[in-house]
Amino acid sequence: MKQRIITSIFYIGVMLGIVVMKMLVPDVEFADGAVFSFGSLGVDVLFWLVSMFGAYEFMRAVGGISQVQWWLSMLTCTLIIPTFILGKLFADVFVALLALLAVTSIGMMVNASMMVFNFEESTLRSTALSELCILYCGVLACVGPNVAHLAYNSTPAIMLLFVLVPMVDTFAYFFGKLFGKKLPYKLAPHTSPNKTIIGSVGGIIGGLIAAVAVWAVCEYVPLDSVQIVNYNGSVPHVVLLMLFAVPTAILAQLGDLFESAIKRGCNIKDMGNILPGHGGVLDRFDSMLFASVSVAVCFMLIY
Numbered sequence: 001m002k003q004r005i006i007t008s009i010f011y012i013g014v015m016l017g018i019v020v021m022k023m024l025v026p027d028v029e030f031a032d033g034a035v036f037s038f039g040s041l042g043v044d045v046l047f048w049l050v051s052m053f054g055a056y057e058f059m060r061a062v063g064g065i066s067q068v069q070w071w072l073s074m075l076t077c078t079l080i081i082p083t084f085i086l087g088k089l090f091a092d093v094f095v096a097l098l099a100l101l102a103v104t105s106i107g108m109m110v111n112a113s114m115m116v117f118n119f120e121e122s123t124l125r126s127t128a129l130s131e132l133c134i135l136y137c138g139v140l141a142c143v144g145p146n147v148a149h150l151a152y153n154s155t156p157a158i159m160l161l162f163v164l165v166p167m168v169d170t171f172a173y174f175f176g177k178l179f180g181k182k183l184p185y186k187l188a189p190h191t192s193p194n195k196t197i198i199g200s201v202g203g204i205i206g207g208l209i210a211a212v213a214v215w216a217v218c219e220y221v222p223l224d225s226v227q228i229v230n231y232n233g234s235v236p237h238v239v240l241l242m243l244f245a246v247p248t249a250i251l252a253q254l255g256d257l258f259e260s261a262i263k264r265g266c267n268i269k270d271m272g273n274i275l276p277g278h279g280g281v282l283d284r285f286d287s288m289l290f291a292s293v294s295v296a297v298c299f300m301l302i303y
Contacts, residue, residue, distance in 0.1 A: 004277025011275075011284065015162045018042035022148065022155050023225050036089050039225070040148035043158055048081040050289075051141035053281040057271040058133050061262065066121035069114050069130040076107030077138035081145055088149055096149075100142060108134055136289070137282075143292040150299055152230040157299045159214045159226070160241060160248070165288045167206040168249045169256070175202020187253075192260040200253055207249030211241040230303050240302060248294040255290030259283065 025039030055077040059065050065073070083103045087096030111130055114122035147157045176199030183198040215238040218226045228237045259282055263271065272280020 002277075007275050007277045011278075012166075014046070018046060019155075019159055019162060022158055023221075023223055026225070034092060037149055037154060040145070040154065040158075041085075043148035044081060044085050044145045047141045047144035048078075050144075050281055050285045051077045051081055051137050053272070053274065054137040054141065054285070055133050057280045057282050058137055058262075059130070061266045061268055061271055062129050063266075064123075064126055065130050065133075066114065066118060066123070066126045068118050069111055069122050069126055072107065072111045072114070073130045073133045073138075076103065076111070076134050077141075079103050079107070080138040081142050084142055084145060093149065093151070104134065104139055107138075140289045140293070143296050144288070147292055147296045147299070150296075150303075152303045153228050153299055155225045156214060156218050156228050156241075157295050159217065160211065160244065161288065161292055161295045163214055164207050164210040164245060164248055165252050165291050167210040168203040168252045168291075169206075169287065171206025171209075172199040172203030172253065175199045175205070188257050188260075191257055191264060195253075195257070203253050204246060204249045207245040207252070208242050211245035212238060215241050228303070233302075244295065244298040244302075247298070248291045251294045252287040252291040255287040258290070259286035 021042045022037075022039045025037075027035050027037045027039070029035045052074070055074055059070055059073060080100060080103055084096045084100040087093075087099040108131055111134065112127055115124065115127050144161070147161060148154055150157055172195070176194070176196045179198045179202075180196045183196065185197045186193065187195040187197050187200050218228050218237070231237070231240075259271070263269065270279030271282040274280055275284055278284050
């Protein structure tokens with residue numbers, strides 16, 4: 001328990017530092033009119049590390065991946081986020097996304113071609129798992145940096161992501177403890193027997209509270225970087241953030257269940273041990289990888 005508390009404090013400190021960096025470091029506009037958010041580099045580095053360590057944990061857990069496909073998957077996951085960031089820095093978001101697509105596609109095609117040129121070791125199972133690794137730990141991890149580099153309201157978006165995910169996890173846990181015996185209906189009994197439907201409802205409530213907290217910071221902190229802009233509708237921002245929170249909280253819990261399914265399939269308790277008391281990197285960031293998709297879509301659609 002002591003290790004878990006120390007790790008949690010360190011985790012909160014890192015998240016807080018990244019958010020403060022995002023809030024205080026101004027965007028830089030270049031001579032050609034391009035704008036780059038140097039304050040987002042903390043987010044970029046975080047998800048880059050999650051991508052690399054996550055890929056290592058995933059492939060070690062599932063096992064049976066050929067050595068050449070192991071290295072190809074690691075290389076692809078290592079390059080995806082830096083490629084996107086460099087494209088954004090030296091061109092624009094469209095070029096960055098094209099570069100991301102190119103690196104991912106080439107990596108996956110070369111990886112798949114090993115079934116032809118390394119057929120003795122690169123089996124169908126090995127290929128399928130290594131391709132899943134690239135999608136899960138590479139492409140999905142790149143959504144976080146995309147959120148951090150949104151043209152509008154990237155700071156509120158990152159704040160919502162970082163605050164909502166632990167709130168969902170915390171409220172789901174306590175609601176399950178408090179009401180699980182009276183309402184013992186399981187959410188996914190074959191994947192995660194301890195998770196209940198009432199706990200999931202508690203997680204959504206935690207997400208709603210997180211949305212209100214983020215709105216309060218955006219509303220009352222006198223910094224331009226946290227002010228919510230570029231919206232001409234009549235729905236209050238606090239209501240919009242609460243609406244964003246519902247699918248985000250659901251996806252956060254789905255990400256946790258997906259990770260649980262992988263661990264159950266591999267017959268392991270944790271994906272790794274790099275975070276004392278919490279397990280591996282994927283054990284800590286599985287929910288955030290899924291939740292980032294909802295945050296990105298919601299903010300791009302509305303703002």
